[in-house]
Amino acid sequence: MGDIRRRGAVALGLTGLVAPLTLALGSTPAQAASCTTATGPNQKQVEKFLGRPVDGRQSAADCKAIQAFQTKHGITPNIGYAGPVTWGVMDLMNKQKAVGSNPNRDGKCPVNKGRIACVNLTLQLSWIQDGSRLVYGPVPVRTGRNGYETRTGLKKIYWRDIDHVSTIYNVAMPYSQFFDGGQAFHSVGLSMWNPPGSHGCVNMTPATAKKYWSLLKNGDDVYVYGRKPGT
Template identity: 90%
Template sequence: MRNIRRRGAVALGVAGLVAPLTLALGTAPAQAASCTTQTGPYQKQVEKFLGRPVDGRQSAADCKAIQAFQTKHGITPNAGYAGSVTWGVMNLMNKQKAVGNNPNKDGACPVNKGRIACVNLTLQLSWIQDGRTLVYGPVPVRTGRDGYETRTGLKKIYWRDIDHVSSIYNVPMPYSQFFDGGQAFHSVGLSMWNPPGSHGCVNMTTTTAKKYWSLLKNGDDVFVYGRKPGT
């Protein structure tokens, strides 16, 4: 059984509860590498996404634009090559944008549970709804990578810790709301499109995690479905 540390806390507030920790760590954006002159297999798609002239040929300006995108989102190597990982992130962003304000259009997340937090692994989106009414979102999230997948199914928030600290990695997991063993909603200081993903938790920006903290409580339902790309 693992111990769980909290900053400034004397007790867990839940008698006898020790949650296994599943942390979503990622690599901070690396310093820019030398720009490649190679034309990538997704050159035209990447050029279009970045608003560059779409000619399918790598230029110095193309490389700098691609490299800036890679650095911002922690994509490595960040040499400005229009490869599958970079295009995969961009393509996911396009799909997320296309959802608009109707994330549960297919009705996959239950509408008969009242207040519920939904997580679509396929699109890496989450939102809170009450019946058929959208309460908050959708917002991009970062879920479990291959081998550490965020588990699917209907769950409930069973423990909340605003200043949680991982005893495994000794790093903060602010605004943690645990819903399946060590898997929780919590904020991270990474891009939501930082590959390959978390160690099982549903990562959020600080703004989103604070909003989820204010809108959810112990006992609220969480529904996770779909499959994260690459898992």
């Protein structure tokens, strides 16, 4: 997240990162590394996810498919190895898709607050609801990594800056909507599944961040709950 210049004071924060859930969201591909011939511990699960023949044995075609997935989502090293990090991303994608159009089925995001932005850290999903009515989402998001966790609880949007730039990290944070110290919703040019996560903000795709900007305002509630995998 970035720092916030407000009434002459500087509030320091942490940098953080849908429309439908698709695998089309990706980061700028890195230069491809050499492909490994090693069979990974999650070979069968990864093969199944990618629509490859499920035989549990690494092949050249398997490696290229795994490597393309890793490159797209910024998973390193991108050598085509079917390890726990790659499978963890795929498993999260499966769980996100299974939510469907009822993200608050567990009733954990308050329905008595009117319009509210909900963030489920466990599933790395966010949505906007009005009472029990779903307004937008659910969409995949990218929240704080281990040591920079997005803080849980009920909060309110208190400051918005459409062209915010973090002077801590010297990065642009377009469509920033701050709700807890330096933690904010904002857009990034990364895959929403890019590990290990943000520096505390709730990262979104540009399209999602713009939609949140149009649907929310200062004073609207934000509820963050759960725990991001790996934190």
